Amino acid sequence: GWHVVRCDGNDLPAIDAAIRESQAVTDRPSLIMAKTIIGFGSPKLAGTSKAHSNPFGAEELAATKAALGISPEPFHVDEDVLSHYRQLGEKGTGTHAEWSEAFKAYHGAEPELGAQLRDAIAGELGKGWLEALPTIADKVATRKAGEMVINAIAESLPTLMGGSADLAESNLTTQKGRGYFQPDSPSGKTVNFGVREFAMCSAVNGITLHGGTRGYGGSFLVFSDYARPALRLSALMECPSIFVFTHDSVGVGEDGPTHEPIEHLTSLRAIPNFNLFRPADGNETAVGWKVALQAKTFPTLLALSRQALPAVTPEDVLNHPAEKGGYVLKDASAEPKVVLIGTGSEIQHCVKAQEALEAEGIPTRVVSLPSWFLFEKQDAAYKASVLPVGIPRVSIEAGSTLAWPRYAEVNLGIDTFGLSAPGDQVMKEFGMTPENLIETAKRLVLG
Incomplete structure (x- = not known):
């Protein structure tokens, strides 16, 4: 069912043609298979593993540039490339001006929604969601408390969107009654990411980095191993993504050792600029969400329990x-x-x-x-x-x-x-x- 294109990955016109051909196919996904030669252009290192592992050195670098027709001048940018990017800058300036005028008109016609969009783009979430944060006095699993928090604040945070890696009934990450994000329902707030933790967490980073939207994604804590590159990059990029990983201990029970995290809490805490938050009860869970949403420069992973936990911490979730x-x-x-x-x-x-x-x-x-x-x-x-x-x-x-x-x-x-x-x-x-x-x-x- 895929549209497949093969091309020479070292031939720029061929790559361009493959992309344009794929863009024209709108009824199915496209896969471009580009065959390349490692170290292409290098007289001595092309086609060898040394092109990956070894520095070229001044002599080989000069020879490679000569073979590719590139100026030997350090950090040289061809005039046609420079001109192209300057034209893009001018185009972007014009496009931004058009968008600004359109937004001004929208804000005038819809003052409340316009202000909401403006604040979302600026990363300001308002105060409505804070007022909606629930106090949770019941004995509940912290994954259940997380669901209660999500659905309590969702109405006040229309740009919050996320879901689960096909474990929504276990992670409890669904925004009830707010639809699913699909081609025919782009306003849906719940994303069905599928069984792919790495892709999910990468998408969450993208949703968050885009601006105006905040993303979250859920799975079992033991499967954070699959997502680790995306988790680590969120911290490195100072991207305030939110990750909801439930079933956080051997309390998982009958699923056994394959589903019971042991080293994961320690391993995730070792990531620099990464906030692993493991709450003791529903109130600390609400606080974890508060911290995650107010963060500007670090991601938060909420490690939540499968089993019910008694309420033991203070009820003032706004000043906890x-x-x-x-x-x-x-x-x-x-x-x-x-x-x-x-x-x-x-x-x-x-x-x-x-x-x-x-x-x-x-x-x-x-x-x-x-x-x-x-x-x-x-x-x-x-x-x-x-x-x-x-x-x-x-x-x-x-x-x-x-x-x-x-x-x-x-x-x-x-x-x-x-x-x-x-x-x-x-x-x-x-x-x-x-x-x-x-x-x-x-x-x-x-x-």
């Missing part, structure tokens, strides 16, 4: 301490003897463990650390106020412990592949329980 990446969720009754640090689904265990330890006379602080990236942006004084020097710390997270010594001496986690069983049973098997946390803290404090 999770925006700082880490905070004291519950403080000790006196000078703390131990600090329990967790993220996501393990915060509930920290809260239960604190109650038990306090009852046994061990003052205990609980710290929620949903975003290492945001926490590290805080000043030294704030970080020290949350994690005081000299007080023993225990971390708990259902994933690799490799990087946790950064924050705690004792680290409860999972450093092997997961298991196939009900999610709560798998969690228990790996010691992701308040009981294990209590005993570990007591051994650390009491010896």
